[in-house]
Amino acid sequence: MKGCRAVGIAGGAEKCRYVVDELGFDACIDYKAGNLWKDIKEATPKGIDCLFENVGGEIFDTLLARMNAFSRIALCGLIAQYNTEPYPMKNIGSVLVNRIRMQGFIVSEHMERWPQALKELGQGVATGKIKYRETVAEGLENAPKAFIGLLKGANLGKQLVKLI
Numbered sequence: 472m473k474g475c476r477a478v479g480i481a482g483g484a485e486k487c488r489y490v491v492d493e494l495g496f497d498a499c500i501d502y503k504a505g506n507l508w509k510d511i512k513e514a515t516p517k518g519i520d521c522l523f524e525n526v527g528g529e530i531f532d533t534l535l536a537r538m539n540a541f542s543r544i545a546l547c548g549l550i551a552q553y554n555t556e557p558y559p560m561k562n563i564g565s566v567l568v569n570r571i572r573m574q575g576f577i578v579s580e581h582m583e584r585w586p587q588a589l590k591e592l593g594q595g596v597a598t599g600k601i602k603y604r605e606t607v608a609e610g611l612e613n614a615p616k617a618f619i620g621l622l623k624g625a626n627l628g629k630q631l632v633k634l635i
């Protein structure tokens with residue numbers, strides 16, 4: 472949104488530099504640096520009004536403690552919680568106290584809007600308004616290595632496997 476401060480969260484200094492220098496975010500938090508609460512607090516001096524949540528677990532829980540009154544959360548994914556025990560959220564009370572509106576969504580429920588979305592996204596890429604990176608592994612034999620790298624965050628941008 473125009474005029475809003477945008478803060479990203481990415482794993483590692485190189486990805487954070489990319490998010491700020493190339494994607495134009497105002498700040499980026501390296502969640503692997505070990506100072507999650509301090510870094511989130513410094514990056515969001517006025518709290519958080521809108522959160523697009525992709526990760527879950529400790530990061531989401533910590534962000535909950537920075538949400539403003541009447542703020543909103545679009546709950547897209549909980550990737551940190553998929554292969555582990557359920558995460559015991561400590562700050563869920565923030566949803567009540569701050570009257571937060573949280574809405575989950577599943578992209579396949581909106582298939583009727585795909586043609587419009589693809590058109591707009593395609594135009595965004597063609598005009599350079601949308602920037603992206605890909606990490607491409609060559610050949611099916613390199614897919615397992617690429618997958619393991621993905622779980623460790625070795626990829627920058629979308630991890631693809633090129634079948635040759």
Ligand SMILES: NC(=O)c1ccc[n+]([C@@H]2O[C@H](COP(=O)([O-])OP(=O)(O)OC[C@H]3O[C@@H](n4cnc5c(N)ncnc54)[C@H](OP(=O)(O)O)[C@@H]3O)[C@@H](O)[C@H]2O)c1
Nearest residue numbers: 481482486525526547548549550551576577578579624629
């Ligand atoms: N609601 C829907 O309809 C819908 C549809 C598709 C996907 N999703 C969800 O959207 C999210 C992103 O999907 P994607 O396809 O964009 O995935 P992706 O390209 O593979 O990106 C996943 C990123 O998540 C970060 N990550 C992974 N494990 C993490 C952890 N334990 N803690 C913190 N960060 C972690 C990594 O960031 P770093 O590299 O910076 O470490 C990784 O690059 C997922 O949660 C997925 O389930 C939702």
